[in-house]
Amino acid sequence: MADAPGPAGDGVAADSTGAAGRTTVQAIASACAVALGVVALLA
Structure with missing residues (x-):
């Protein structure tokens, strides 16, 4: 679900x-x- 970090994200991480x-x-x-x-709403 989470986006894979790009070059900028790699540096921040x-x-x-x-x-x-x-x-x-x-x-x-x-x-x-x-x-x-x-799930609770649909149950």
Whole structure:
């Protein structure tokens, strides 16, 4: 679901790997929350 980082994204990830990791975890958690919400609405 997440876009693959381009040249600029690679540089940012290399400079702040920790921050990028936290952002990825938050994005995954948000996606899961949205998916669970949709399932709850359809159930």
